[in-house]
Amino acid sequence: MNETQIKIPLKNIFPGVVVVLTQDSEFSYDCCGFVYEWKFHTDATGTFDAQVWRSQSNNVYLLVGSNSLTSTNPGTEEIRTITNGQRIRVKNNDYPGIHSTGGSVVTYINEGTETIRRLTGITTAIAVSTTLDTSGAAVSNSDYAIRSYYTPSEAPQLTGLGTITVYNDDVSIGKVLATITYTDSDQEDIGSLTLTLESATNSGTSYFELVADEIRIKATPPINTYNLQMKVEDPCTVSSTGTETIEIVNRLPVINNLPDSVSISEDTADNTLIFTFNATDTVTDPVSCTKKSGGTVPFSVAQIPHSTDYGVYKDAGVLLNSDTAASYTVTVECDDGDDKVEAVLTINLIPNQANKLPKTFISYGVKNYKPPTIVNLPMSSEIPESLTAESLLYTVSVTDPTNDTVTCALTIPSTIYYLQPGSVQFETEIWVLGNQGFVYDTQRQYTLNIECADQRRSDSGEFYVYILRNMPPYFSNLQDKTTVSSQTSAAGQIIYTVQSVDPESDNVQYSLSSNPANTPFTIDQNAGEISLTRSINTELVAGYDLYISVSDGRNMVAARSLTVRITDINFPPSFQTPSQIITVFEGTNSGSSIFQPTIIDKDLLDNHTFSVIYSPPEGAVYFNVDKSTGLITSVYDIDYETIPFKSFLLIISGSDSLLEDTTNITLNIQNVNEPPVFTKKNYSLTPSENTGGTALYGPFYQYTEEDGDAVKFSLDCGADTGRFDIETSTGLLSYSADYDLDMVGTASKVNCNVSISDNEYTDMAYINITVSNDNDNAPVFTYSTYTFYIPVTSSVGSFVGQVQAIDNDIGSYGNIFYHIALTDFNYGLFHVDENGSIFVSQSLTQYTEGSILNLTIYAVDIGSRQASTLVDIVFPTSYVAPVPQGNDIQYLTFFRYSPNMAWFVPLMFVLFVTVCVVANTIYTTNCTNLKK
Structure with a gap:
């Protein structure tokens, strides 16, 4: 917590004061946090800014925050709590400060070891992030009655x-x-x-x-x-x-038409394709499939040649017997590289009907009516769920030993499938109707029971229809990026063609969205061509993100992006200022340049043309605007008394042939007033340092003011402006505060600009002020009295001790010399060197132990200002009391104790001299009276 104690208050008389509490770690913040409360003491009601400053470099500080505080109860300690959101963020080694645009109401006292920097004359508010050069600030030990409380930053x-x-x-x-x-x-x-x-x-x-x-x-x-x-x-x-x-x-792969079952004849030939299936994966497509274990199952799984589908085949060299095994289970395992899924196919064996016929006896005149035989069932076919056209699925072949007419039909009527005779006898075609709206996830398999009869006997078989999942289309050239030149753009121009692939060759449609929404692009929903809806030769957007989606009617593919970068953008020209007021002085000659409007264009090679509208139209009589440069010139000598209008508005347009901008130029005709002029520009003063208010008696300016107007003087000395005052009517200078070159940072040479003004025109001269140094500080000893102890046997040249004095003057006036008072009783016994070290000059053996010698030592600077201090030199006793014999107790008497004698003997001598002087005075007085 950073704070300054409230002490005996003094009123701050400096106007526009800025105080930064610096140069002492006691006043710096020691962490990063927020000031949440201020406590202060004032001598009057008023408002001031409590601030936090951060050192940037030597003497330069940055204002990092400010709280406006108002004193309503002067004379007491007031507390202001800062709400969360308005607190000042402080960092390690930041410093608090205060600022008042008028006189400061915060009290202070001049004491303490710490120092502050104080600037005056800043009578306007200081904005946060302003840097302040305090090299010219006064440095003092003032304690201001304000303290801040801060809390560390809390973690987000x-x-x-x-x-x-x-x-x-x-x-x-x-x-x-x-x-x-x-x-x-x-x-x-x-x-x-x-x-x-x-x-x-x-x-x-x-x-x-x-x-x-x-x-x-x-x-x-x-x-x-x-x-x-x-x-x-x-x-x-x-x-x-x-x-x-x-x-x-991982999204698991899907085996689309398993689990399932199929029936085959036990006489099925080797390597016959029994069942077809496929497996898909949204990332890895197609996936690999194999038969899992089941070494005694006489079927294998392999990819169908020239296809992404897989088939279940009968193994070669294996004899199927329905009496031994009526069915088999084949476990299929498909792997997408990350995960595996399984499904089973059940294979049922159909006994050979020929083996089941009863014995037949051949006899003349007796016919054996054999039934027709379906030779290629059971069988299966696959159709995509997106099928829309009526399609032939399979042709069933039948044989009949007696060549009877055979008719095939669905044993269970269907609204989706139908049979019709083939083009060849004993063949029947299986068809599926169009637009059936198959949904794989709802039903993925259909079983058709087909019966073929010759009107006496029949044979039947099963046909399986498997629905294949509709695969979504995918983009073949997105994501991508392209460029379009704005200069050659036109509505309808094709900038890119989106390409996609649909595994089932379904018709696809495209849609487009964008960021930002109002883009100049559209997409042909069927062809995928992206084209411009308007010319963009005057638009400034550097690029667009287009998001294209594609759908085959069943699957909407997530949007992919096309980044369109616009090149050759024509940036609009822009006048640097939308309006300008120009003063045209009386006496401006024809052909003179009045004003050059500045037009800015990022297209550096663009050429610009300018046009103008005058208001009133008579402006064209007096002024002209160059069509290629925009320069405004006068075409008539300007005479304030004869021109009927005193103000003209010029509406100037600048164009790059595509885009333009306008600026309003107001030309005000100004009657001329003669300015005051310094006839001598350079002055110098060489005053001595002195107290505030001291007049410098100069300079005496040389200037002219032909109109006889009253003039005012002002002074600008940069960072040292606050050190001087100027009398506005005469320009004479004086010190505004004590000018002491001994204070660190006080300049001995100051260069100032003095301005003379008649409230309209101003001229400037220069003053070089060289302040000479005075010897205004006397030396001061660190202690008023020094005491040193040396033995009475010290030899000549022995070191006694050292005294020290300090002179606050800088330069040669700060050099100090030491000497012993010539009138000192003990002058010849000792001497002192330039460092204040005292040495023995004569033998001291004539003095007894316990004696004290007194010296007066002076410290003198070269300006003859001096100070003195008293030095006591004590000769300590080396007395050792004898060891008493037996039980006798020996006491030191007054006269046997040598330290007593060290002061008693000189005292007696002084008393003796005093008695003699008094007696002599009385005697002399009495004798004189007797003579009268």
């Missing part, structure tokens, strides 16, 4: 952290996974907090980035769990951390 907190699960088919570069939020109880930190991604497990910083508090994907991450270490930090570097967990998980 991360909120809403957790775990985010994302499937690997839903990751795309730029995708926003989470928005990190944070809070801070210090309202001053709002808007100043910094969020950073410090680290991440599993090389997460290579895949994720932090953009505007959003965690985004910057590279496709592999499947893993990533712990992102987040840190939020306030300007005081107080921070807190937290972990956001992102899990990238």
